[in-house]
Amino acid sequence: MTDDLCTPSLSHAIGADVATVLAGALKSLADPLRLRMLSAIATDPRGESCVCDLAALAEVSQPTVSHHLKVLKETGMLLSERRGTWVWYRIAPGRQHAVAALLDAFAPAAVAAAQEDANARVEALRDGDARVTRLGEELADELTGLHRDLVIAIVRESYAGLVRSAKVTGHLIPLTERFARQRLADHVRDRSSDGVPQVLFVCVQNAGRSQLAAALVNQLSGGAVIARSAGSSPATQVHARVRSLLVDIEGEQNADAAFPKPLTDDAVRAADVVVTMGCGDVCPIIPGVRYEEWAVGDPALASPEGVDAIRDDIEARVRGLLATLIP
Incomplete structure (x- = not known):
């Protein structure tokens, strides 16, 4: 009996040089305004469009229009010709079939899929x-x-x-x-009677800093302090870099359970301490609640080394906070 071995055959794949050229062309089209400009030029009965016509497609400045047209021209999609005051653009002869396929076949299919x-x-x-x-x-x-x-x-x-x-x-x-x-x-919750301090961490997306801070409080306090987190504009999921840190802190199961949540008045009212982390003045002011602002970097925008530094920064701040909450 022989094993079914993987014997890859890659001869059908496009070459690296072709892929590089194609990726550059597709990148030049990856902008809604450029696609609209390309469509306007390709469907113009005159076979070309004046830059003054294209500027009317969106409420943007003339330099912005010129920039987008320059990108399309540099990748070979367009040709241009100045006539007096204005510049006229037309689809490059070698790209006409490709543009037609994009607009007549791929675009309707993509829109239909999006509608589905x-x-x-x-x-x-x-x-x-x-x-x-x-x-x-x-x-x-x-x-x-x-x-x-x-x-x-x-x-x-x-x-x-x-x-x-x-x-x-x-x-x-x-x-x-x-x-x-x-x-x-x-x-x-009655803050005056249960005896367990509660901290609410708030950032914009509740996908990074606030999740990390809450996890560190729960870990370092050993249950002596309850930590919540929320976002003023929650993301769809926790940032991948932060999730890996949550796995290290809380374990795989608890990290999987973390999800961005919207900020509510009840969460603020139930907290003894509200820590905002770059989200601005979004929290309602509740009497008896202590407020702090932590200027902490965003791990979603940081390098791997930066993420580690942000984690260390938050941990140091959390230890300082716990020292004020746990006798």
Whole structure:
């Protein structure tokens, strides 16, 4: 019996030189305004377009229009000719068939695929709405100490808050349940009686700094302090670089459970300390809540070395914060 070995045959792949040229051409087209300009020139009955016509496609400055046309010209898509005051552009003869294929075949197919995705999303959200209703009823039956209408309303608000930034709707219901339970706990929390300090970390996307800070508090405090995190404009998922740090801090399972959440008034009201991390004045001012602003770098924009430095910076700040909260 012989093993089925992988015997790759790459002779059908385009060459590296061709791929480089093609990638450059595609990169030059990867801009909505350039594509509109190309379409306008290709479909102009005169066979060419004046730069004054192209400038009317968008409310941008003349230098911006000239820049985009220059990019298309440098990659061989366009030819130009000055006549008096204005410059006229036409599709280069060798690129006419390629441009026609792009506009007549690829563009409609891409738009149709995008519409199918949008229709699928609408259908998924419609189905999700019914599941959210069931979830609200189930939590209301479970949490009998809270007013039923309050529980259902918070479940629906939690779903609405998460769905705004969701790319994939398949996991929204379990995320909605976790977020709603957290919000309900925050809603009923009495800061003066439970004796466990709670810290809320807020950044813009809740995908980097605030997630990392909350994880470090939970790790270093050993449960003596509760940490939450939220975002003024949540991202769709935690940054990949930060997730790897969360795995080191909390383990794979807890890192997988981390997700960006929108900021709520209840989360601020339930916190003893609110730490903002580059999100501006987005938090409501609640009497009795202590506020701090930490000027910390964004790991999403940093090099691997920079991410490590940001982690160390946040850990040092967290240790200082815990020293003020734990006797």
